[in-house]
Amino acid sequence: MTTLTHPKYGAIWFTLVVLLGISLLGPLTGSTAFVLLLAFGIAVVKAGMVAAWFMHLAVERRLIWFLMITALALMAVLFFGVAPDVMRDQGQNWGALAAGKN
Template identity: 55%
Template sequence: MSETYAHPNYIKIWFWLLILLALSVAGPMLEIPALTILTAFGIAVVKAFLVAANFMHLKFEKKIIWFLLILSMCLLGVFFFGAAPDVMMTEGDQWIDCIADKSCVEQRL
């Protein structure tokens, strides 16, 4: 069995998660785009933290688990910022639009 620690009040955590869910659904009804983004993704981060810390018992875990998860997310960040310039930047001397210029595909094969 796992180590002993005081279990959080799971019902209370669940109740807070439902309140946050209601807020995230109500946010877009105000039709303010910035507020929608904030209530949608900001609340998702808070909900994820509540689930991970309390239900997954991450707040009781050893540092190696935190290290493992933070490393995974950092590598995901590397993937994002590595791929973003290629997807987002479509101007400049080095940019070749292979969809418009089919010959560039043949050159690279």
């Protein structure tokens, strides 16, 4: 039996708000790559904190972790399975069918 001990939720919330503030300051640097890296890096950290402490995933049983990993793996399969079609339009066998060009 897992006993749930409640962490300091106020402190977690405050950290999340500080991270939100940092992600908003990113565009002031002027570097697009840095802004994107910072914004998505912070999003991953924030999502992880909410899942771990608010959803209590940190103390959940392994079965739930398998469920989450399976769903995320399906997302990765979709992304990397479709990426070659979307990202590359070079080569002899490609045609812009939607635009009526072969």
